[in-house]
Amino acid sequence: MSTNAPERSPAVIDTQADFFVQVAVPSPLRDFFTYLPAEDTDKSRFKPGARVLIPFGNRKVIGIILSTLSCCTVPVQKLKAVISVLDDEPVITPTILALCRWASRYYHHSLGEVFMQALPKGLRQGKPLPCNTETHWQLHESLSEAQIKQLKRSPKQSAVAHKLNNSPSLGLGEAQLLNQGISRAVIKGLADKDIIYKKEKVLAATCFSTYGTEGGETALSLNPEQQNALNNVLAHLHHYQPFLLDGITGSGKTEVYLQAIAAVLKAGRQTLVLIPEIGLSPQTVGRFKRRFNTPVISLHSGLSDGERLHGWYQALAENAGIVISTRSGIFTPLPKLGLIIVDEEHDSSYKQQDTFRYNARDLAIYRAKQAACPVILGSATPSLESFYNASTGRFRHLTLRVRAGVATPPALNILDLRQQPLKSGILPDSLAHLSAQLNQGNQVMVFINRRGYAPSVICHDCGKVIDCPHCDAHMTIHRRPPHMHCHHCDYQIAIPYQCNQCHSTNIHPAGQGTERLEQALSEQFPDTPVIRIDRDSTRTKHALSHMLETINTGVPCILLGTQMLAKGHHFANVTLVLILNADGGLLSADFRGVERTGQLIMQVAGRAGRSHKPGQVIIQTYNPKHDALRLLTQNHYSLFLASLLEQRSQLGLPPYSFMAVIRAESGLSQACEYFLQGARQAIESTMNGHLKVLGPLPAPMEKRQSRFRWQLILQANQRATLHTTLSGLIAYLDNQKLPRHLRWSVDVDPQDMA
Ligand code: ADP
Ligand code: ZN
Ligand code: ZN
DSSP states (O other), X not given: OOEEOSXXXXXXXXXXXXXXXXXXXXXXXXXXXXXXXOTTOOGGGOOTTOEEEEEETTEEEEEEEEXXXXXXXXXXXXXXXXXXXXXXXXXXXXXXXXXHHHHHHHTTOOHHHHHHHHSOHHHHTTOOOOOOEEEEEEESSSOOHHHHHHTTTOHHHHHHHHHHHHSTTSEEEHHHHHHTXXXXXXXXXXXXXTSEEEEEEEOGGGOGGGSOSOSSOXXXXXOHHHHHHHHHHHTTTTSOEEEEEEEOTTSOHHHHHHXXXXXXXXXXXXXXXXXXXXGOOHHHHHHHHXXXXXXXXXXXXXXXXXXXXXXXXXXXXXXXXXXXXSGGGGGOOOTTEEEEEEETTTOGGGBOOSSSOOBHHHHHHHHHHHHTOEXXXXXXXXXXXXXXXXXXXXXXXXXXXXXXXXXXXXEEEEEEOTTOOOBTTBOHHHHHHHHHHHHTTOEEEEEOSOOSSBSEEEETTTOOBOBOSSSSSBOEEEETTEEEEOTTTOOEEOOOSSOTTTOOSOEEEESOOHHHHHHHHHHHSTTSOEEEESTTTTOSTTHHHHHHHHHHTTOOOEEEESGGGTSSOOOTTEEEEEESOOOGGGGOSSXXXXXXXXXXXXXXXXXXXXXXXXXXXEEEESOTTOHHHHHHHTTOXXXXXXXXXXXXXXXXXXXXXXXXXXXEEESSHHHHHHHHHHHHHHHHHHOOSSEEEEEEEEEEEEEETTEEEEEEEEEESSHHHHHHHHHHHHHHXXXXXXXXXXXXXEEESOSOOO
């Protein structure tokens, strides 16, 4: 990266000015910019990591100070001055600054934008840093005889003065005084007499380390596998060490986390817990809060901007010992960081899919290295990357093969869908199993990966399917409320009554969605409640928690839902899980398709038999002989992973190679293709080292939201080769004049090739 002024100009060393501020600006430009200090600002206020308001083009924007310089290669008259410095102390701490710099280089993304991602919205918008002080009222010195006399006729003031006199520091917090029923008027009276004065006291007393580790719910006594895992972590508490905690669902990983956190708190250090988007439920947070008598901060999308800023600040000010957060929490400043946990480390929500395409799981490794602390990646279905790192010894591999407590792993069975009569997508055998479990008073779960009524509407006369005009996708039919909906761009229309190709009215829903199944299951089991859990049924605020409450009463019922059911929930009474459409991902064009299907099947299967009743899983499939399914039913996920690794090795795919995708999108398909062809030529003309270039190819879903999407895939055996190539390519592309409305982006370690 280079130092550049807003207007690029020939290098001239200026001899008059000797103080320059280097600023990272939230703009896609991968450059830093040089400014003059604001005229009357004390130069010591220009601290790296503090925010400045600066003129940028014809706007005013907030940037982050990177450094100050004593000389500059740009003529002073070309430079603009900082408008104001917004912070006395850096909002990007030195540690987070280093993390952001690393991430900016690794993901080839503008540092200014990375900084903005690292800050809570309030700070991005220029709000002041909340202050961590409390108003105290204090005596100048111990009460004198004269003062006691002076207060004789104001008994209330006298009482307060004596109270302060008796406190060790001759002072008490205003909140504390008000709480004791003392009025503001009394306090003001004493202040007017100059007997007491106001002091803003920094709240060191509420630092998390002042809370004992006692007082919460008691820890469970661990089984030998859990104990072994915990001992391993405890043996590495004071230096960098990554762990893969590879434990089947219900094996008690969370209990291991909790006991490791207890040790970290005892050592006076903080823990960062990352959870997938969908998993950060009040139940999860509650489990951590109940265990520890120390402030736990949870940062999730449901918070207001103010709450988020407050939580973020609690972490920075060391008020909170534990921060639980989704992806973006990886940038939370934690001065006493002593442990990072990434729960469900395989989850794709750790990877941001737009703008700054970082992977919080991978940044967690970097952060643990920075903080010289352990990091635990936990999962029942580890990602291939982590499994590979564990197999090479880069991560320590800890396994939990038995379920904690009394539960045993469920049995997995495959049912062949080929040439079978189907009732709303359910095999007669499956129905019989559902019915048997319900009759025994148990709960059952039916999993289908599609919300809505049916994934498409088809004309039975001409075969036309109703497609979204903006995407390469069918429109899903919904019944409640009735409409057609594109799940990729949100385009909605009324349900048509005739085919727009042949005008026949013989058009019908095709395939199954959650709504349609809900209807079918209710007809099949009229006396059993069917609880549908998907994005539509849980849209209102407390809907999900109400449904979970009903389920937790243990009444026999049918839980029907999408991925939302697969993650994290603990349903003690579910004894049977039926997976309706496992096949889609097995045949997907994405090289991670099989891996994702395996994860999903095992995660859904993990909902069965979590308590004292044994569980059973039925997988309906058109590919009963598929190798992946066969390995999964042996209930040994590591065999499945090992076979996938073997395939990836043969094909030279990640983790055996390093990948990046250059994406282009535009209203014109051809513009994308030409642009990426240019990129390919640029790579080929400067290529050094072994690098494979694939494409340009249209994305599997070429058209989305009326824009065409193309990709160029780069694959290298060495990470360094990939990064050098990308740097060269980006420098080249940054200097190209782009066709109108064409946008391009770089995705390092892509997770989703759609
Ligand atoms: P995971 O996170 O691996 O899915 P959890 O930590 O949620 O598993 O544990 C599953 C269930 O087993 C929970 O109800 C938990 O309270 C219980 N459990 C965990 N460890 C033990 C233990 N050592 N003894 C008894 N029950 C346990
Ligand atoms: Zn038709
Ligand atoms: Zn669409």
